[in-house]
Each structure stands twice: as C-alpha cells, then as structure tokens.
Amino acid sequence: MADGLATKIVLAARPNGKPTDKDFHIEKFPIPQPGAKELLLQTHYLSLDPYMRGRMDDKKSYAPPLQIGDVITGESVAEVIASNIPDFSIGDQVLAYTGWQTHSLSNGKGLRKIDPNVAPVTTRLGVLGMPGFTAYYGLHMIGQPKVGETVVVAAASGAVGSVVGQLAKLAGARSVGIAGGQEKCKFVKDVLRFDAVIDHKSPNFEQELAAACPSGIDVYFENVGGHIWQTVLPLLNKFARIPVCGLISQYNGVPSEDLKNSVAYTMRLVLTKSLTIRGFINSDFLEYYPDFLEMVGNAIKSGEIKYKEDIVEGIEKAPKAFIGMLEGNNFGKLIVKI
Amino acid sequence: MADGLATKIVLAARPNGKPTDKDFHIEKFPIPQPGAKELLLQTHYLSLDPYMRGRMDDKKSYAPPLQIGDVITGESVAEVIASNIPDFSIGDQVLAYTGWQTHSLSNGKGLRKIDPNVAPVTTRLGVLGMPGFTAYYGLHMIGQPKVGETVVVAAASGAVGSVVGQLAKLAGARSVGIAGGQEKCKFVKDVLRFDAVIDHKSPNFEQELAAACPSGIDVYFENVGGHIWQTVLPLLNKFARIPVCGLISQYNGVPSEDLKNSVAYTMRLVLTKSLTIRGFINSDFLEYYPDFLEMVGNAIKSGEIKYKEDIVEGIEKAPKAFIGMLEGNNFGKLIVKI
Numbered sequence: 068m069a070d071g072l073a074t075k076i077v078l079a080a081r082p083n084g085k086p087t088d089k090d091f092h093i094e095k096f097p098i099p100q101p102g103a104k105e106l107l108l109q110t111h112y113l114s115l116d117p118y119m120r121g122r123m124d125d126k127k128s129y130a131p132p133l134q135i136g137d138v139i140t141g142e143s144v145a146e147v148i149a150s151n152i153p154d155f156s157i158g159d160q161v162l163a164y165t166g167w168q169t170h171s172l173s174n175g176k177g178l179r180k181i182d183p184n185v186a187p188v189t190t191r192l193g194v195l196g197m198p199g200f201t202a203y204y205g206l207h208m209i210g211q212p213k214v215g216e217t218v219v220v221a222a223a224s225g226a227v228g229s230v231v232g233q234l235a236k237l238a239g240a241r242s243v244g245i246a247g248g249q250e251k252c253k254f255v256k257d258v259l260r261f262d263a264v265i266d267h268k269s270p271n272f273e274q275e276l277a278a279a280c281p282s283g284i285d286v287y288f289e290n291v292g293g294h295i296w297q298t299v300l301p302l303l304n305k306f307a308r309i310p311v312c313g314l315i316s317q318y319n320g321v322p323s324e325d326l327k328n329s330v331a332y333t334m335r336l337v338l339t340k341s342l343t344i345r346g347f348i349n350s351d352f353l354e355y356y357p358d359f360l361e362m363v364g365n366a367i368k369s370g371e372i373k374y375k376e377d378i379v380e381g382i383e384k385a386p387k388a389f390i391g392m393l394e395g396n397n398f399g400k401l402i403v404k405i
Numbered sequence: 406m407a408d409g410l411a412t413k414i415v416l417a418a419r420p421n422g423k424p425t426d427k428d429f430h431i432e433k434f435p436i437p438q439p440g441a442k443e444l445l446l447q448t449h450y451l452s453l454d455p456y457m458r459g460r461m462d463d464k465k466s467y468a469p470p471l472q473i474g475d476v477i478t479g480e481s482v483a484e485v486i487a488s489n490i491p492d493f494s495i496g497d498q499v500l501a502y503t504g505w506q507t508h509s510l511s512n513g514k515g516l517r518k519i520d521p522n523v524a525p526v527t528t529r530l531g532v533l534g535m536p537g538f539t540a541y542y543g544l545h546m547i548g549q550p551k552v553g554e555t556v557v558v559a560a561a562s563g564a565v566g567s568v569v570g571q572l573a574k575l576a577g578a579r580s581v582g583i584a585g586g587q588e589k590c591k592f593v594k595d596v597l598r599f600d601a602v603i604d605h606k607s608p609n610f611e612q613e614l615a616a617a618c619p620s621g622i623d624v625y626f627e628n629v630g631g632h633i634w635q636t637v638l639p640l641l642n643k644f645a646r647i648p649v650c651g652l653i654s655q656y657n658g659v660p661s662e663d664l665k666n667s668v669a670y671t672m673r674l675v676l677t678k679s680l681t682i683r684g685f686i687n688s689d690f691l692e693y694y695p696d697f698l699e700m701v702g703n704a705i706k707s708g709e710i711k712y713k714e715d716i717v718e719g720i721e722k723a724p725k726a727f728i729g730m731l732e733g734n735n736f737g738k739l740i741v742k743i
Contacts, residue, residue, distance in 0.1 A: 074720050074721070076720060076721075076723055076724065085728070085731065086724070086727065086728050086731070087728070088724055088725070088728075090724075091723075091724035093720075093721055109743075110720075110743045111742065111743055112716075112740050112741065112742055112743065113720070113723060113740065113741040113743060114738075114739075114740055114741075115723065115726055115727050115730055115735075115739040115740070115741060116739075117730065117731065119727065120727075120731060139723070167720060167723050167741075168720075169720055169743055185702065186702065186705060189714055189716065189738075189740055190705070190712065190714075192738065192740055193712060193714055193737075193738030193740070194701065194705065194710065194712035194738070195698060195701060195702060195705070197687050198738060199697070199701055199712075200687050200690075200694060200697045201686075201687045203697045203700070203701060204685075204687065204689075204690040204693055204697065205685055208685075208690060208693075209681075209683050209685060222733070224713065224736060224737060225735070225737065225738070226737070226738035226739070229711070229712060229713060229737070230701070230710065230712070233704075233709070233710050233711065234701075234710070237704070237709060237710075247733045250736065251736055254713065254736070258711055258713070259711055260711075297665045297666065300665070300670070300671065300674055301674070303674065303678055303680060304678065305678045305679055306678070306679050306680070306681075307678060307680050307681070308680075308681045308683070309680065309681065309682040309683070310683055310685060311682060311683065311684040311685070312684075312685055312686070312687075315731060315733075318731060319731055327635045327638070327668075328635065328667055328668055328669070329666055329667070329668060330665075330666055330667060330668050330670065330671045331666070332638070332668065333638060333668045333671060333672075334671075336638055336639070336641065336684075337682055337683070337684040338684040339684070340641055340642065340643045340644070340645060340684060341643055341644050341683070341684045341685050341686060341689055342641060342644070342645050342646075342647065342682075342683065342684050343547075343644075343645070343646045343647065343681065343682070343683040343684075344647040344649060344675055344680075344681070344682040344683070345547050345646070345647070345648055345649065345675070345679070345680065345681040345682070345683075346649040346650075346674075346675040346676040346677070346678060346679045346680050346681075347542070347543055347546075347547060347648060347649070347650055347679050348539075348650070348679060349535050349538050349539045349542065349650075351542075351679055352538075352542040352546060355542055355546075356538060359537070359538045359541045359542065360533060362541070363532065363533060363537055363541060363568070363572075364523065364524065364533060366571075366575070367524060367528070367532065367533070371571070371575060372532065372568065372571050372572070372575075373567070373571065373596055373597055373598075374528065374531060374532035374537075374567060374568070375562065375567060375592065375596070376527055376528075376531055378450075378527065382412055382414060382431075382448075382451070382505060382506075382507055383412070383414075383431055385414055385429075385451060385453065385477070385505050386414065386424070386426055386428075386429040387426070388453055389424065389453050389457065389458075390423070390424050390425070390426075392453055392455065393423065393424070393455065393458060393653060393656060393657055395560070395585045395653075397453075397563075398562060398588065398589055398592070399531075399562060399563065399564065399567070400452075400527075400530065400531030400532070400536060400563070400564035401452075401453040401454075401564070402450050402451065402452055402453070402527055402530055402531065403450065403451035403452075403453060403505075404449065404450055405448045405449055405450065405451060405507055
C-alpha cells in the first residue's frame with residue numbers, strides 16, 4: 068500500500084492578480100514511509116477556501132506566505148493508512164492540514180479524529196467545519212441579529228453564506244442573500260429558504276437589493292468586498308454591524324493607484340487584523356452622562372485632567388472662528404463669548 | 406432690559422466645500438418678549454463644533470439640515486434674563502441650544518441648569534460637556550484600552566482629543582497625540598503630558614508616527630479622517646479598536662470622483678450611522694468551537710440547517726477549481742475528492 072507514487076501540487080509561481088494554471092505544478096513523488104512516532108495519511112477530501120489565495124502572495128496575512136515549490140496548503144479529510152503512533156489506528160479518519168497532496172506523513176499533532184457516523188465526513192470541511200463555524204460566530208458574536216432585523220449575506224449559496232442566512236432566520240431575523248446567477252439564487256430561496264435573494268449579476272442589482280431591504284440592513288455579513296460592499300454601504304441602518312470574514316472579490320488584487328484612499332485597502336486591513344471600527348455620537352451613550360460628569364469633574368478638581376479653551380469674543384467672530392476651526396486654526400475647545 | 410436690538414447669524418448660502426464669510430449673514434432683530442410659560446435667554450458663550458458643518462449641507466446627517474435663513478445651530482451657555490416659568494429665575498445660567506444669537510425665547514424644555522460654583526461655566530461646553538463626554542465614552546466603551554497598550558488620538562490639543570489622551574493615561578495606556586504645529590504639540594506634551602506627540606504638518610509625519618508607536622497602535626480614536634487615518638491604518642495592531650466620533654478633515658467635502666470607492670465615503674457612513682465594522686477569523690473564537698458543533702450538528706439533524714457541497718474529483722482538478730472559485734464558479738462548499 069505504501070509503495071508507488073504519490074501526487075502533490077506545488078506553487079510554481081506567485082500569481083499576478085488572478086491565478087492561472089501556470090502558477091501550479093503537479094509533481095509525483097514516492098509515497099513516504101512513516102518513521103517512529105509517525106503516521107502515513109492518505110488524503111480523501113481537500114477543502115478549497117478563498118483564504119488560500121492570500122498565502123500565494125509574498126506578504127504576511129494571517130500566516131506566513133507559501134514559498135515557491137511548497138505544497139499548496141489546505142485542510143483535508145484524510146485516512147490513516149500506516150501508524151507508528153498508539154493513539155491512531157489504520158482506518159481512522161482525521162481532519163488534517165495535509166495540503167494538496169495525496170499522501171503525507173504526520174506526527175499526529177493538530178489532527179482531529181472524525182466520527183463518520185455523526186455526519187458525512189465532508190461536512191467537517193464545510194457546514195460543520197471552519198466555514199460553518201465562521202458563519203456561526205461571526206453572526207452571533209459580532210452581527211448579533213435581533214428579531215425582525217434584516218441580515219444580508221453575500222456569496223449566500225457558499226459554505227459560509229449559506230449557514231449565515233439560515234442561522235439568521237433561526238434567530239428570528241429576515242435573511243436576504245446575494246448570489247451570482249439564477250441557479251444559485253434558486254437554491255438560496257427554495258432550499259435554504261432565505262426570505263429573499265438577489266442576483267448580483269443583474270443589471271439592476273442596486274435597485275433590487277434596496278427593494279429587498281425595505282427597512283434597510285441591520286447586519287451585513289461581509290465575505291466578498293468590492294462592488295457588493297459598495298452597494299450595501301448606503302443601505303445600512305444606524306447601528307448596523309458588519310462582521311468581515313472575507314473579501315474574495317479583492318483577493319486577486321485591487322487597482323494599485325490611490326490604494327490608500329480605497330475602501331478596499333481599509334477593508335483588507337479590517338479583515339487581516341481583526342479590527343473593530345465603530346462610529347458613534349455621544350447621544351448613543353446618553354444614559355452614562357451622570358457617570359461621566361462625576362468622574363471627569365473629580366479628575367479636573369484633582370488636576371489629573373487638564374483642559375484648554377480657545378475663547379473668541381463677539382458673536383460676529385463666529386463665522387471666521389468656525390471657518391478657521393475646520394482648518395485646525397483653533398487651539399483648544401473653541402467657544403464664542405457674546 | 407428687553408428693549409433694543411439683538412443679533413443673530415443665519416445661513417446665507419450653503420457652503421460649496423469650505424465655508425466662506427458669504428455663507429453667513431449677520432442680522433439685527435428686536436429683542437423678543439417672553440409670552441406665558443416662556444423665558445428670555447441671553448447667550449453668553451457659544452460652542453463651535455465641527456459637526457455644525459454637516460448641518461449646512463442639504464443632506465440628512467444626525468439631524469435635518471439647516472435651511473437658508475435659519476439661525477446657525479449650536480449649544481451655548483445662556484442666562485435667564487426674563488422668566489414666565491416658575492422653575493427658572495432671572496440670573497439662572499443654563500446650557501441651551503440657542504444657536505448663534507444673542508437673545509432667544511425658550512419654553513424651558515431641554516435646558517440644563519448650570520451651577521457656576523462647580524467649575525467655570527464654559528467647561529460645560531468643553532471638557533465637562535459634549536466633547537469631554539464624547540471622549541470619555543468613545544474611549545471606554547469602544548476603545549477599551551488595556552494597561553500598556555498604545556492609544557493614538559488626532560486633534561490632540563482639541564476639546565475631544567485632549568480628554569481622550571489624558572483618560573488613556575489614567576487607564577494605564579500609553580497616549581500618543583497628533584496635532585498641527587509646534588505650539589499645539591508643546592501643549593500636548595508639556596501640559597497634557599501625553600507620552601508622545603507628532604506634528605502632522607511635519608514632512609516626515611508618517612515615519613515619526615511609526616517611530617512613536619514602536620509596538621503599533623491598539624486604539625485609534627478617530628476624529629479627523631483623511632490623510633491622518635490613512636497614515637494610522639497600516640500601524641494598527643491586530644484587534645485594534647477605532648472609535649470614530651468625527652472626520653473633520655472631510656467635512657468640507659471629498660473629491661466626488663470614484664466616491665464610493667473612497668475610504669472617506671465608508672468612514673463618513675461609519676460615523677453618521679454609528680456603524681460597527683469588525684474583522685475576524687474563526688481562530689479568534691476558537692474556544693467556542695464545541696458549542697458550535699453541538700448547535701449546528703443538531704440543526705442539521707433536525708433539518709433546520711441545509712448545506713450544499715460542490716465536490717470536484719481528482720487532485721489534478723484542484724488548481725482549476727480554485728481559480729474558478731475566485732470567480733464565483735463553484736456552487737456550495739468546494740471540496741476536492743482525491
């Protein structure tokens with residue numbers, strides 16, 4: 068069994084924008100023999116996920132980049148076909164990060180055994196794996212949909228989006244999916260039973276999305292970015308939450324000109340650094356005003372907090388002072404004394 | 406006392422970009438007489454705040470826009486100089502929204518009496534008013550600085566920024582201010598005692614900010630936007646929090662070309678809609694994985710959650726499947742069967 072040749076797919080070149088066949092290279096190699104305290108794994112199912120695109124670029128994202136010649140990384144369902152580790156037996160099915168190869172050795176670390184009687188093993192790469200988990204926690208911990216709210220998710224027929232919309236419905240929210248093409252849209256509506264689905268390939272996508280969200284959007288689960296994000300943005304309600312778990316439309320690169328001014332650049336860092344950006348106005352927190360007055364009032368008295376006022380005299384000076392303030396000409400809290 | 410003329414400043418024209426003197430008009434009017442259940446207020450101090458710029462445009466922001474001829478809105482400290490309301494006496498000092506006028510009538514609603522013995526009355530427009538409160542809650546509820554973290558705030562000598570940095574220090578964080586010009590920077594460093602301050606007018610602003618934040622930035626309190634936001638963005642640490650309470654650099658408008666692709670547009674909506682945008686990766690929530698498996702596993706069994714897999718056979722199909730996925734060609738969780 069452990070004779071013969073195995074197959075692996077390695078990174079042949081870094082993609083320039085969209086990957087092409089030439090960026091991958093298929094290689095044969097002898098099936099390796101496990102040493103002491105090692106296993107031989109045979110890969111049955113490889114999970115392909117958008118994040119892998121990031122690993123192909125020569126920049127740090129979540130993890131170090133692949134090097135040229137490296138096996139393409141990825142999670143898989145594999146079977147133990149030879150074992151020199153007591154905890155693993157031949158025939159065990161495991162979740163592993165074998166990458167894109169038919170056979171690989173493992174020291175057993177990081178493997179999760181799968182019970183194939185619970186659900187088909189492939190679900191551990193999808194609905195019961197990292198995509199489903201991403202949907203579950205992104206929606207509940209960040210999106211926090213309330214009964215009656217509108218939750219929009221893009222790539223709604225996909226591994227993450229399909230779970231997001233169904234969980235949103237279970238939480239009592241209205242789920243609106245965005246998907247590409249009639250077949251996917253039909254699945255989202257008829258099988259997943261989202262409340263509405265919009266085809267982003269429609270020439271009237273913008274109007275159709277607005278019409279499908281008559282009360283606006285309270286949660287937008289972001290996994291696409293680009294054009295779809297730009298269409299969603301104006302429809303967001305006050306206090307909307309936007310969990311960002313992916314930006315697939317941007318993985319093949321964004322126009323480099325004026326990069327820092329592009330929303331794509333901001334969103335990429337929101338994603339890769341798990342940033343939280345939250346707008347607010349003081350009236351959002353008005354119930355805490357008395358606490359504030361007490362704490363800061365005391366800190367002023369004790370000298371722990373200093374302040375500066377820029378007091379301009381005469382109501383007729385107000386326009387000039389105001390105009391100057393927008394240029395940063397004031398120094399301290401600008402006040403007009405009348 | 407209630408004879409003679411009062412002065413008010415009204416919106417003469419909507420500013421096109423930066424406001425100019427011509428957008429304001431000074432008018433005289435007879436000092437009004439309070440009717441039954443009314444007060445006459447004499448304004449002593451007007452607060453000028455950046456948000457007012459938004460009211461001058463013909464679009465809804467937090468509040469309806471000013472109309473041409475309207476008194477410019479704004480908070481003020483005023484004195485009751487005639488009263489037909491039992492709760493208010495002549496000589497009472499109040500916080501009011503009189504706008505830019507020397508005299509105005511009030512029915513008493515929304516007024517807050519000020520005790521001038523607690524602190525100078527002007528502080529109720531600044532450090533002990535909405536700017537201070539904005540700093541306090543933005544920092545604590547959203548920024549949540551931890552001991553030893555780095556908090557950066559722009560407009561650091563201003564009404565909000567000066568309080569943010571001082572509160573950050575009281576919370577055990579390192580505070581780095583950004584201000585415009587030597588005089589403001591000196592005040593921030595020597596009087597407010599921030600740990601560091603950077604002049605955004607310096608030609609080496611980008612490098613100096615990076616050098617002042619050797620461990621990156623954990624909280625950026627955003628009240629400026631534009632160029633400063635773009636400089637801060639790459640320095641943000643993983644899990645950074647960005648409370649956004651203002652975008653003064655953008656209030657006079659942003660270039661309209663490619664507006665929707667600009668980060669300025671995104672940030673404006675983050676601000677005016679109190680949006681929360683938060684990036685994440687499933688490993689941020691890994692401790693909840695068992696809960697997820699139980700809940701979603703049960704929902705699959707009960708039929709409440711459906712899923713779809715797109716299984717491609719043969720490891721050699723992986724590159725093509727992967728390339729297609731980035732175009733949205735897959736339909737369901739993409740898996741390669743080997």
